[in-house]
Amino acid sequence: MPSEPAKKVEDKSAVANKDSKDNKDAANNNKDATAAKKGGKKKDDVDELSPEDLKLKGDLELMVQRVQDPSQEIQLAALDSLSNEIRSSTSSMTSVPKPLKFLRPHYTTLTDYYATLPSSSQVKKRLSDILSVLALTMGKEGARESLHYRLAGSKEPVGVWGHEYVRNLAGEVSGEYDAVQEGATATEGGDKAPSSAPKVTLDDLNAIVNEIVPFCVEHNAEYEAVDLLLEVERPEAIKQYIDENNYQRVCLYLIYCSYYVPEPTDSIILKICCELYLKVKQYPDALRVAIKLADAALINEVFAASATESDIAQRQLAFMLARQRMFHVVKPDTIEDETLKGVLANTQVSEYFLSLARDLDIVEAKTPEDIYKSHLEQRAVGAGVDSARGNLASTFVNAFVNAGFGQDKLMTEEGSKWLYKNKEHGMMSAAASLGMVLQWDVESALSQIDKFLYSQEDWVKSGALLGVGIITCGVQSEVDPAIALLAEYIDNTNGNMRIGAILGLGLAYSGTCREDVRDMILPVLEDSSASMEVMSIAGLALGLIFVGSSDGDITQGIMTCLMERTETDLASAHARFLVLGLSLLYLGKQGHAEAALEGLKTLQGPIAQYGALTLDSCAYAGTGNVLKIQQLLSICADHLEEDAASAHQGAAVLGIALIAMGEELGSEMCLRSFDHLLQYGEPAIRRAVPLALALINVSNPTRVAVIDTLSKLSHDHDHEVAMSAIMGLGLVGAGTNNARIAGLLRALATYYYKEANHLFTVRLAQGLLHLGKGTLTLNPFHSDRLLMSHVCVGGLLTILHSCMDIKNTILSKSHYLLYTLACSMSPRILLTLDEDLKELKVPVRVGQAVDVVGQAGKPKTITGFQTHTTPVLLGHGDRAELATDDYIPHTNILEGFVILKKNPNATGNAPGSPGPSAKKK
Numbered sequence: 005m006p007s008e009p010a011k012k013v014e015d016k017s018a019v020a021n022k023d024s025k026d027n028k029d030a031a032n033n034n035k036d037a038t039a040a041k042k043g044g045k046k047k048d049d050v051d052e053l054s055p056e057d058l059k060l061k062g063d064l065e066l067m068v069q070r071v072q073d074p075s076q077e078i079q080l081a082a083l084d085s086l087s088n089e090i091r092s093s094t095s096s097m098t099s100v101p102k103p104l105k106f107l108r109p110h111y112t113t114l115t116d117y118y119a120t121l122p123s124s125s126q127v128k129k130r131l132s133d134i135l136s137v138l139a140l141t142m143g144k145e146g147a148r149e150s151l152h153y154r155l156a157g158s159k160e161p162v163g164v165w166g167h168e169y170v171r172n173l174a175g176e177v178s179g180e181y182d183a184v185q186e187g188a189t190a191t192e193g194g195d196k197a198p199s200s201a202p203k204v205t206l207d208d209l210n211a212i213v214n215e216i217v218p219f220c221v222e223h224n225a226e227y228e229a230v231d232l233l234l235e236v237e238r239p240e241a242i243k244q245y246i247d248e249n250n251y252q253r254v255c256l257y258l259i260y261c262s263y264y265v266p267e268p269t270d271s272i273i274l275k276i277c278c279e280l281y282l283k284v285k286q287y288p289d290a291l292r293v294a295i296k297l298a299d300a301a302l303i304n305e306v307f308a309a310s311a312t313e314s315d316i317a318q319r320q321l322a323f324m325l326a327r328q329r330m331f332h333v334v335k336p337d338t339i340e341d342e343t344l345k346g347v348l349a350n351t352q353v354s355e356y357f358l359s360l361a362r363d364l365d366i367v368e369a370k371t372p373e374d375i376y377k378s379h380l381e382q383r384a385v386g387a388g389v390d391s392a393r394g395n396l397a398s399t400f401v402n403a404f405v406n407a408g409f410g411q412d413k414l415m416t417e418e419g420s421k422w423l424y425k426n427k428e429h430g431m432m433s434a435a436a437s438l439g440m441v442l443q444w445d446v447e448s449a450l451s452q453i454d455k456f457l458y459s460q461e462d463w464v465k466s467g468a469l470l471g472v473g474i475i476t477c478g479v480q481s482e483v484d485p486a487i488a489l490l491a492e493y494i495d496n497t498n499g500n501m502r503i504g505a506i507l508g509l510g511l512a513y514s515g516t517c518r519e520d521v522r523d524m525i526l527p528v529l530e531d532s533s534a535s536m537e538v539m540s541i542a543g544l545a546l547g548l549i550f551v552g553s554s555d556g557d558i559t560q561g562i563m564t565c566l567m568e569r570t571e572t573d574l575a576s577a578h579a580r581f582l583v584l585g586l587s588l589l590y591l592g593k594q595g596h597a598e599a600a601l602e603g604l605k606t607l608q609g610p611i612a613q614y615g616a617l618t619l620d621s622c623a624y625a626g627t628g629n630v631l632k633i634q635q636l637l638s639i640c641a642d643h644l645e646e647d648a649a650s651a652h653q654g655a656a657v658l659g660i661a662l663i664a665m666g667e668e669l670g671s672e673m674c675l676r677s678f679d680h681l682l683q684y685g686e687p688a689i690r691r692a693v694p695l696a697l698a699l700i701n702v703s704n705p706t707r708v709a710v711i712d713t714l715s716k717l718s719h720d721h722d723h724e725v726a727m728s729a730i731m732g733l734g735l736v737g738a739g740t741n742n743a744r745i746a747g748l749l750r751a752l753a754t755y756y757y758k759e760a761n762h763l764f765t766v767r768l769a770q771g772l773l774h775l776g777k778g779t780l781t782l783n784p785f786h787s788d789r790l791l792m793s794h795v796c797v798g799g800l801l802t803i804l805h806s807c808m809d810i811k812n813t814i815l816s817k818s819h820y821l822l823y824t825l826a827c828s829m830s831p832r833i834l835l836t837l838d839e840d841l842k843e844l845k846v847p848v849r850v851g852q853a854v855d856v857v858g859q860a861g862k863p864k865t866i867t868g869f870q871t872h873t874t875p876v877l878l879g880h881g882d883r884a885e886l887a888t889d890d891y892i893p894h895t896n897i898l899e900g901f902v903i904l905k906k907n908p909n910a911t912g913n914a915p916g917s918p919g920p921s922a923k924k925k
Contacts, residue, residue: 072117087133090104090165161215167225170220177236213238217229217242230257251286259790288320291325306321331348347841351479354443354444357833372397372401372414375774396434400771415434429817435456440826473486477514487520491509499535506528517550544585563600586604586615590619591625601619618659618805626792627667636659640657651688654689654691657689657695661700695732698731698732724811727807740773749770749773752766776829832877834884847871847888848876849866849872852881
């Protein structure tokens with residue numbers, strides 16, 4: 005018998021066990037309650053189905069059972085019912101169609117039954133169609149079950165199952181195509197793929213593609229059709245589905261797709277666009293694509309085809325070729341119409357530009373003081389710089405501000421002695437400045453500058469020779485005044501005269517690829533008595549004339565010159581222009597520059613790397629090539645101790661900007677990279693970053709962050725970084741009269757009033773800011789940023805490479821290089837003309853351009869617009885459209901000179917809007 009204490013312990017143990025059991029029961033009850041709530045919710049969801057949904061769910065379950073019935077008639081009837089239910093179902097944007105939702109639990113049942121059916125069975129083919137649709141939401145990821153069942157099915161039209169099914173099928177076709185190309189039909193993870201399906205071939209996939217593409221085009225999903233054709237490498241197949249209603253959307257999408265594919269696929273896509281434009285007789289658009297391809301034969305084909313429509317259409321194309329400075333592509337001897345010849349030679353640009361000036365009331369000449377606004381600068385009384393440097397700055401400011409207006413208050417006024425207020429090399433730039441003031445007006449300008457050609461001062465005569473080239477830059481003439489006046493001075497014993505004549509020819513015939521001019525200048529490269537400066541200018545001039553031509557003779561001449569010169573010569577500040585001239589020959593040529601690149605690598609010294617990077621970046625200019633940018637960034641990451649050894653890194657920084665500037669996203673990403681380079685880069689890199697920022701944003705002051713960065717760098721402790729930043733501010737605001745930049749430059753003029761070099765660059769920047777009194781631009785992109793002018797890029801690169809060693813070029817005796825900007829200057833206007841090429845004033849809406857690529861329907865192309873009467877100025881990112889439908893333009897992009905024709909069906913409303921009668925209804 006247990007003792008009393010032991011009994012108490014047993015009682016306590018029993019109580020504890022009982023309590024523990026009660027707690028477990030309570031916990032279990034709570035779990036049951038929670039599960040009941042969760043399960044109850046699910047049960048409630050089922051209970052909450054409407055009677056219609058319950059009936060549909062029951063019917064579908066019955067059909068699934070009948071599909072497995074032994075009788076084939078019952079099976080086929082059930083499959084027909086299933087098909088009808090799925091096809092007739094509708095859903096919202098956020099929900100799955102109810103038949104697919106209710107059939108989800110039965111998908112495995114159906115696939116298992118499918119595997120038991122004989123391959124010849126009609127039921128199997130019909131069931132395969134059903135499973136192809138069900139796999140849209142139930143198939144395993146990566147198995148591409150929908151496609152496999154589709155291939156094994158009855159091959160009924162793909163569109164009967166709806167757009168979402170077609171879109172999913174297109175994605176699976178794309179994936180399967182990649183797998184087939186790699187040599188394996190991808191069934192990874194696809195244990196439910198039809199085992200009896202034949203191996204997928206390219207013919208099978210192409211057959212489905214031929215069904216999907218017309219369906220997409222018919223339902224206004226052309227972008228999806230293009231994407232699919234690009235994935236299966238058949239972009240040319242889109243041509244048969246294009247008509248006047250959809251060509252614009254498709255071609256615009258294809259053009260933008262070409263930016264993101266490797267070469268030569270990009271050229272193939274652009275050629276398809278050109279063919280499509282020709283198919284619908286949109287010759288201006290076809291010409292733009294042909295220009296982008298730089299295909300002379302295609303340009304001539306488009307130009308000749310436009311003649312079948314009208315002479316007026318051909319004149320519009322001539323205006324476009326003149327804007328691109330492609331005078332040499334269409335031979336003048338093949339043209340009989342004298343008016344057309346004049347348009348193609350750009351001879352009327354001066355007349356139209358001065359008409360704009362009169363309309364804007366800016367004809368009156370401005371003085372440098374009008375630009376400086378010295379009364380607003382807070383500086384000590386009597387403070388200033390030496391008058392020679394100050395006068396030289398005023399010379400350039402006067403030239404930039406009054407460029408193309410034909411009159412100024414320093415050089416063209418009777419009795420002006422300004423020329424002789426400059427010393428030696430300053431007189432050369434002063435005489436040449438007259439050429440920029442008189443630019444484009446060949447007929448009357450040559451008589452005004454002719455008197456300087458007979459001056460006793462060699463410096464003045466050299467400047468006059470350069471001025472002749474500036475006057476005729478961008479304008480062609482049958483009498484070739486530049487050759488007539490300059491040819492005899494190419495072999496002159498005076499080096500400065502040779503420079504004036506050679507660079508003058510380079511500017512006058514920039515982009516023309518004139519072989520007779522090449523034969524005149526090329527011997528200079530073989531002249532052992534010529535200085536390095538003369539040879540470098542000769543190479544640069546040849547590069548400007550044959551820009552983007554890959555000319556073999558010039559390549560060989562420059563390479564020979566580089567190999568024969570001593571290391572001391574190649575280390576001079578001007579040697580960079582020799583390799584720049586070589587690089588310009590291959591501007592935009594991409595892979596065609598490989599041979600020249602290998603040749604440069606054989607050179608000794610820093611010039612080899614500098615030249616190779618410059619050439620490589622020029623070859624891919626404006627392409628946005630990511631791999632090239634990564635290569636250049638890796639070069640910038642090297643830390644080199646000697647400045648001389650790191651000079652090529654500056655070229656790499658400029659190369660990054662040059663490649664990225666044609667693509668909006670790439671240029672945005674570059675800004676971040678440049679921030680890193682400023683923080684961690686070598687001095688040569690930091691000096692180049694402000695110039696690279698300027699190249700990406702030339703004549704585009706809309707990016708406030710860029711202006712802020714340049715403003716900070718303009719006070720940098722490294723003087724060359726500061727001067728590069730000041731020049732960068734001038735280039736970013738070039739021709740815009742931007743008030744913010746003007747204020748910054750005035751503040752810098754006060755800050756640096758004791759620093760002659762800094763103040764000189766500030767004055768240059770002020771002149772650039774007010775270029776052409778705000779009517780000119782240096783931006784190389786036009787035609788809605790589709791085209792890049794090679795000649796314009798050549799002029800900009802000359803200035804930027806000069807600024808890389810600004811102390812030994814622009815701040816020394818080579819400031820005449822600033823006049824290469826004449827290649828880059830063009831009016832930023834929209835001028836409308838009638839069919840007789842007389843000025844026509846019409847109302848236009850000007851607003852911020854909107855990216856409409858890939859958008860459905862006909863979206864608005866501009867936003868925040870204002871209505872003006874032509875002529876009007878167009879800023880960076882602006883786009884114009886006619887405000888009424890009284891006239892029809894001969895080109896879809898309203899930029900530059902646009903010819904209009906009367907609209908016989910005019911209603912007086914905006915184009916595309918309903919007429920008064922329609923509104924009334």
